[in-house]
Amino acid sequence: MIFVSAGIFANTVDNYVDSALNRYNQKDYLGALAYYDTIQNHEYSSSNLYFNMANCYYRINDIANAVYYYEKALLLNPDNEDAKYNLNIANSRLKLKVEVLPIPFYKRWETKLVQSMSSDSWAILSIIAFALVLLCVAIYLFVNVLSLRKAGFFIAIIMFVVFIFSMIMAFKSAKQITETNDAIVYTETFVKSSPDNDSQNLFSVCEGLKVEVTDSVNSWYNIKLQDGKQGWTESAAIRMLK
Amino acid sequence: MKRISITIIFVLAAICAFSQNVTFTGKTSASVVGVGQRIQLQYDLNQSPSSVELGNISGFKVVGGPSQSTSTSISIVNGRTTQSRTVSYTYVLEATSEGDKTIGAATAVVDGKKYSSNTISVKVQKEPVTQQSRQSSSYDPFDEFFGSPSQSQHRSAGINQQSASGAQTVSKDDVFIRVNVSKNSLVKGDCLTAVIKLYTCVDLVSITDYKAPSFNNFYAEEIEQTQNTWQREVVNGKTYNVSVLNKYLLYPRMSGSVEIEPAEIKCIARVRTGQRSFWGYVYDNVEVRAISPKVTLNVENLPQAPADFCGAVGNFKINISNVGDSASVNEAISYKVTISGEGNFNVIDAPKLNCPNEFEQYDPVVSQKIKTTDSNMSGSKTWEYTIIPRYGGDFNLGNISFTYFDKNSKSYKTISTDDVVISVRKGADDNTVVREYNSQNGVQYINDEDIRFVKTKLNLVASYVPMVFSGTYFIWIIGLLIVFVVLVILMHKKIRNQQDVELMKRKKASKVSRKRLKQANKFMQQGNKTEFYKEIIRALWGYASDKLGIPTANLTKDNVSQAFAERNVNEELAHNFLELIETCEFAHFVSAHDDNEMQNIYRDTVKVIEQLEENIK
Numbered sequence: 024m025i026f027v028s029a030g031i032f033a034n035t036v037d038n039y040v041d042s043a044l045n046r047y048n049q050k051d052y053l054g055a056l057a058y059y060d061t062i063q064n065h066e067y068s069s070s071n072l073y074f075n076m077a078n079c080y081y082r083i084n085d086i087a088n089a090v091y092y093y094e095k096a097l098l099l100n101p102d103n104e105d106a107k108y109n110l111n112i113a114n115s116r117l118k119l120k121v122e123v124l125p126i127p128f129y130k131r132w133e134t135k136l137v138q139s140m141s142s143d144s145w146a147i148l149s150i151i152a153f154a155l156v157l158l159c160v161a162i163y164l165f166v167n168v169l170s171l172r173k174a175g176f177f178i179a180i181i182m183f184v185v186f187i188f189s190m191i192m193a194f195k196s197a198k199q200i201t202e203t204n205d206a207i208v209y210t211e212t213f214v215k216s217s218p219d220n221d222s223q224n225l226f227s228v229c230e231g232l233k234v235e236v237t238d239s240v241n242s243w244y245n246i247k248l249q250d251g252k253q254g255w256t257e258s259a260a261i262r263m264l265k
Numbered sequence: 266m267k268r269i270s271i272t273i274i275f276v277l278a279a280i281c282a283f284s285q286n287v288t289f290t291g292k293t294s295a296s297v298v299g300v301g302q303r304i305q306l307q308y309d310l311n312q313s314p315s316s317v318e319l320g321n322i323s324g325f326k327v328v329g330g331p332s333q334s335t336s337t338s339i340s341i342v343n344g345r346t347t348q349s350r351t352v353s354y355t356y357v358l359e360a361t362s363e364g365d366k367t368i369g370a371a372t373a374v375v376d377g378k379k380y381s382s383n384t385i386s387v388k389v390q391k392e393p394v395t396q397q398s399r400q401s402s403s404y405d406p407f408d409e410f411f412g413s414p415s416q417s418q419h420r421s422a423g424i425n426q427q428s429a430s431g432a433q434t435v436s437k438d439d440v441f442i443r444v445n446v447s448k449n450s451l452v453k454g455d456c457l458t459a460v461i462k463l464y465t466c467v468d469l470v471s472i473t474d475y476k477a478p479s480f481n482n483f484y485a486e487e488i489e490q491t492q493n494t495w496q497r498e499v500v501n502g503k504t505y506n507v508s509v510l511n512k513y514l515l516y517p518r519m520s521g522s523v524e525i526e527p528a529e530i531k532c533i534a535r536v537r538t539g540q541r542s543f544w545g546y547v548y549d550n551v552e553v554r555a556i557s558p559k560v561t562l563n564v565e566n567l568p569q570a571p572a573d574f575c576g577a578v579g580n581f582k583i584n585i586s587n588v589g590d591s592a593s594v595n596e597a598i599s600y601k602v603t604i605s606g607e608g609n610f611n612v613i614d615a616p617k618l619n620c621p622n623e624f625e626q627y628d629p630v631v632s633q634k635i636k637t638t639d640s641n642m643s644g645s646k647t648w649e650y651t652i653i654p655r656y657g658g659d660f661n662l663g664n665i666s667f668t669y670f671d672k673n674s675k676s677y678k679t680i681s682t683d684d685v686v687i688s689v690r691k692g693a694d695d696n697t698v699v700r701e702y703n704s705q706n707g708v709q710y711i712n713d714e715d716i717r718f719v720k721t722k723l724n725l726v727a728s729y730v731p732m733v734f735s736g737t738y739f740i741w742i743i744g745l746l747i748v749f750v751v752l753v754i755l756m757h758k759k760i761r762n763q764q765d766v767e768l769m770k771r772k773k774a775s776k777v778s779r780k781r782l783k784q785a786n787k788f789m790q791q792g793n794k795t796e797f798y799k800e801i802i803r804a805l806w807g808y809a810s811d812k813l814g815i816p817t818a819n820l821t822k823d824n825v826s827q828a829f830a831e832r833n834v835n836e837e838l839a840h841n842f843l844e845l846i847e848t849c850e851f852a853h854f855v856s857a858h859d860d861n862e863m864q865n866i867y868r869d870t871v872k873v874i875e876q877l878e879e880n881i882k
Contacts, residue, residue, distance in 0.1 A: 040723055047719055066728040071720040078719045099729065109716040146732035150741045157749040165756050193738070197731030 036062055043075070052079040070100035077106070081113055087230040089113045091207040094233065094264055098200050101138030118211075118229040123249045137195045145193035152186035155179075206246070206261040208232040214254030218243030225254040234261065287312050287375050291382040293368070298360045298389055301531070301554055303328065306356040306368060308382055312375045313352045320369025320382075322358060324389060329357030360389040435534050435553050438503070440465045442510070442530050442557045444478065450563035453520045454578030454609055455672055456641055458488070459513045461557070464498070464505040467534045470550060474531040477511055478557075482523045484611055486637045488512040514637050516609045520566040528557040567670055571677055577669040579608015579641065583616075585665065585682045593690040598652050602629075602665055602682075605645035608672075610635050615648045619663035623656040623689075657691035767814045774811035775878050778804040782871060789863045797863055798853040801870055805846050808874055812881055822846070834880050842873050 043058035056079045059072060077092030093110035096103050126134075140148070159182060162175035208231065213224040218240045228234065228248070238245035242258045287310065294305040308317060317331065331354040339348045360366075365388050370381040440463075447458040461477065490512060498507045510528075517523050531554045540547040567578070586601035602616050615629050627650065635644035654660070666681035732738045781804035788797040810817050813828040822843055829839040849866060 036725060040725075044719065044721060062723075062725065067725040068729050069724045069726055071723045072725060075719040075723070078716055081716055105717045105720070112714060112716050142731040142733060146738050150738070150745070153742055154745050157745055161749065161752060161756075164753065165760075190733070193731070193733045197733050200731060201734065 036065065036067060047075070047079065050082075052082045055079050068099070070096045070103050070106065072096075073099065074103060074106045074109070077109065077113070081109065086113055086116055087207060087209050090117075090231040090233065091262060091264070094205065094207065098203060098264060100141050101196075102141065113231070117231045119227075119232060121232065121248050121250045124251050137192055137199070140192070140196075142193050142196035142200065145189050145196055149186050149189035149193055152182045152189060155182040156186055201265065203264050204236045206234055206236050206244070206263045208234060208256075208261050210260045212256055212260045214246065214252075214256050216254060218245075218255040222255070226252055228256070228260075236261070236263065287378075287380050289371075289373050289380045289382045291368070291371060291385055293358075293385050293387055296387055298387060299392055299554070300360050300363055300389060302552060303357055303359045304387065306330075306358050306385070308354045308371055308373070310352045310354075310373055310375070311350055313350075314373040314375045314380075315377075317354050317371060317373045319356065320371045320384070322368050324360060324362045324364065324366035325358040325368070325387075326361050327356055328359045330354070331356050360387075363389050363391050365389075435467055435536055435551050437555075438501075439467050440469070440532065440534060440553045440555050442528055442555045444525055444528055444557050444560050446515075446525070446560055446562065449561075450565065451517070452565045452578065452670070452672070452675075453517055453567055454576055454612070454670060456514050456516050456609060457562070458639055459515050459525065459560075461510040461512075461528050463508045463510055463530060463532075463555075464500065465508075465534075466503060466505050467536060467553075470533040470535050472530060472532045473552070474529075475510065476529040478526040478528050480513065480515060480525065482518050483525075484516040484518060484609070486514040486516075486611075486642065488514055488637050488639060512639070514639075514642065516611070517562065517564040520564045523562045523564050525560040525562065527559055530555050568677075570670075571668050571679070573666065573679075574668045574670070574677060575614055576612040577608055577610075577667075578672060579606060579669060580671060580673070581606035581608060581667065581669050581680065583665065583667045583680050583682055585685065588662070588685050588687060590686065591688045591690065592654055594654055594657050596653070598654070598687075600650040600652055600662075600685075601647055602650070603645050603647045604667060607641045607643040608669065610642050610644065610646050613646060613667075616665045616667055618650055618652070618665065620652055621660050621662070623654060623658070623660060624662075625653045625655055627651045627653075654687075654689040657689050659686065659688045661686050770811040771814070774808050775874060777811065778808040778874050781807065782867070782874075785867060785870075789867060794863065795853065798849045798866075801866060802846060802849045802853065804874075805842065805849070805870065808877070809842075812877065832881055834877070838873065838876050838880060841869070842877065845869055845873055 039058045039062050043055040043062075046052070046054035046058065056076060059076045059079070062072060063076075073092045073096035077089045077096060080086075080088035080092060090110065090113050093106050093113060096106040097110065100106075156179050159175040159179035163172050163179065166172055166175070208228045211227065211229050213227050215222040216225050228246075232248070234246040234248055236244045237247050237253070239258070240255075243255050244258050244261060245253065245255055246261065247253045289308065289310050291306065291308045293307075298304050306322075310317075313335070319327070333352065333354055335350070335352050337348065337350045339346060341347075358368075365386060368385045368387060370384050373380050373382070442461065442463050445460045445462060451457055459478075490509060495506045495508050498505050510530075515525075531552060534551050534553050535548050536551050538547045538549050582605050584603045584605070586599070586603070588598060588600055592598050600618065602618075604610075604613060604616070610633065615631065618626060620626050629648035629650045631646065631648055633644065633646040635642050635646070652662075662685040664682045664684050666679055668677055668679045670676070671678045781800050785797050785800035785804065788794075788800060806817075806820055809815065809825050809828075810820055813825065813832070815824055815828060826839055826843060829842075845866070852862070852866070
C-alpha cells in the first residue's frame, strides 16, 4: 500500500517537473515557481531543483532569492558548474560589491578539495576503500604466495589512508550542508555597532549579499561580510542558507 | 566756596529727582506710514531704568535701536532750582503689514518697580507716505561745489523745478525703476539681456535699499559693467537722469509666459520745502520707494528634440585634443574634449566617451573659459578625461557627438569628432593588471551575458540527508567488517584443522613406524621374509608420508628426497633412507637372503628412523 502511494506520488512529481519546465519556457516564471514550491513542500530536494528555482527568481528580478537558491544548489552539489556560472551573473547585479578578502592558500585548497565531490561521493569512495582494505588484509592472511602477501600488505595500508581521508571529507562536506552559517540579506538595511536600534550605523548591506552569521542575541545576528566587516543586524533582514 | 555750593546743588537735585514721580511716555515720529517705510519710536523716562522692554509691535519689525540718550536740564527761576532729567530710548521700526496698528505699552523697571507706558496707534497704508524727515536741513550753497556729481549735474540741468518758490513733491513719475529686456519672445535655451535702470528727475542723496529681481525661472548671469555713470534719457517728453543698476543675461528655464519679478529700490531724495532761509532754499530729505513694473516674456518650446539633446542653444564647435595613435598598456592617456562657441554653456554636460571595455575611464576634469557679453555667453568648456588601456591591441575609441539647437537656422544640429584609433602595446606586467581589471569591470562583461537554462532532469531525492549522517554509511562499514570477520574465522578454522591433522601425523609418525617395525620383528622371528620386507617398506614409506606431510598418492622417491632437502636433512641420512627402501624392495623380490641380513636391515631401519626423528622437528 505504501509502495503504491509512493509510486503514484513519484509520478505526479514528474508531472510537476514537466509542467514547471513548460511554464518556464512560456516565460511564466511565477507559475513555474509554484510547481517547484509544491515539489519542495513534498520534502523533495536536489541541487538542480534549487538551481531551477533560482533561475525563475532571477527572471522575475528577485535577485535576493535568486542568489539564495543558487547558493543552496551549490551547497547540495558544490560541483554544479551551471549554478556557479549563474550565481556569478546574479552577484554582478547586486547594488553593492564586496571585495572578497584573500583566503590563505591552504584554506582555499581545502575547500576546493572538499567541494570537488559531493558528500555522498566521498562516502561511497570511503566505503570502496574500506572494502579494499579488508580484501588486502585477507590476501595477506590467507594467501601462501609471498609476493601477493607483500602487495596485499602495502595496498591495505594505502587503502586505509584513503578510507580515513575520504571519510573525513564526507563528514566535512556534509557538515557544510547542514551546519552552514552563511546567510543571504533579504532587505536592504543598516548594520549596527551593537544589537539594538539606537546604536550607530556602521555600513549598509544590500539585498542578495552573502554574509556569515557568527553570533546571535535575541532577534539580532552578528554578521560578517566577505571583506571582513562585522556588525549586528535584525534577524528578519537575512535568511540562513541552512 | 563756590565748589561746595555746586556740590550742594547737585546733592539737592539728586534728592529732588528721587522724590519725583516716574513718568514713562512713548511717541512715534509719524502716525501714518507706508508699508516698508520706517518710523522712530521713542520712550522717555525721567528716571534711569534698569531695563526697558518693548510691548507688542505686531505689524512692525525692529530694524534699529534701542539707542539710549540722557539729557539733564537745570533751571533756576526766582531762586528756585528745578532740575529735570530725561532718559530716552529710541527704536527704529519698519512697517511690514497694512492696517491700523497699535504699538503696545512698553515696560520699564525703575528701582525694582514696573512701569508701563502709553500705547500708540499708527496707521500703516499701502502707499508710501511722503514723509518729512525729522531733521530738515537748509540748503548749503557750498554744496554746489563739494556735492556729488549727480547733484551738481542735476543742478546744472535745472530740471524739475515746478516753480521758483513753490514746494517740491516727489511723484511716481519723478523716480521710477524699470527692467528693460532685449526681447519679449524667444525660444527656450536662448538668452536675453535684462537691464535694470533707475530713472530720476529729482536729486537723490543715497540709495538705502535695493532688491534686484530674484529671477526664479531663469538661469541668470550678471554682466559686469565698466562704470556706473548717469546718462540722460527722455521719457514721455521728460528728461531723466538714468543709471544702470544691473545688467543680466537670462536663460529661461521654462516655456510659456514667464514673468520676471519686479525690482525694488528705496532712496532718499532731496526736495525743496518752499521756504527760504537767509542762505537760500530750505531742503528736505524724502524717502522714495519705487517698484518696477512686471515684465512678462513669451518663451517658446523647442521643436521635438533628438534623444541626445541636452538643451544647448547657440552655435558650437567640438574638438578633441590629439590623443596620439599609440600607447602602452597601463599608461594613462589624456583625452580632452572641447566645446566652444556661443550659447548656454551652463546646460552642457560632459560628453559621453564610447571607450571599449578594455579601457578604464575616470571622471573628467572640467575647465571653462566663458565670457558673458551683452548678447550671449561665449567661450569654451573643456573636459579632460583620463583613460587607461588595460589590454594590448588596436582599438577604436569612437567619436564624440554633440547636438545643439542652432538659433539662426532654427533646427537641431549634431556635430561630431572623427573616430580615434589607437594601438596599445602590451606591457611587461600585463597579466597582473588584467586580473585586477577583471575584478573591477567584470560586471560590464557579465551583464551582456545571460544565465544558463534550467535543468530538465532534477535527480530529486526525498528529504535528502547526507549519507554519512543517515546511517547508511555506517551500515556499509559495519557490514563489510562483519563479512570480513566471518570470513577470517571460517578460514582460520579450516587452516587449523588442516594443520592439526598434519601435526598429529607427524607426531604419530615414529609411533606408527615403531608398531610396523615390531610386526616386522615378529615376521623375522617366524622367518617370513616376504612379510618382513613388506612391513619394513610400509614402515619407511609411512614414516616419510606422515613426517613430511606428503599424501600417500604422491609418495615417490624424488618427492621424498626433495622434501628432505627442504627440511635440511643431512644428505647422507637421506641417502641411507632411500637406499634402505631400495634394498628392501630389491630383497622383497629376491628371496635369497639370510636371517643375518634381515637383522641388519631391521637394525638399519630403526637407526635411520631414530636419526630422522632427531633431524626433523
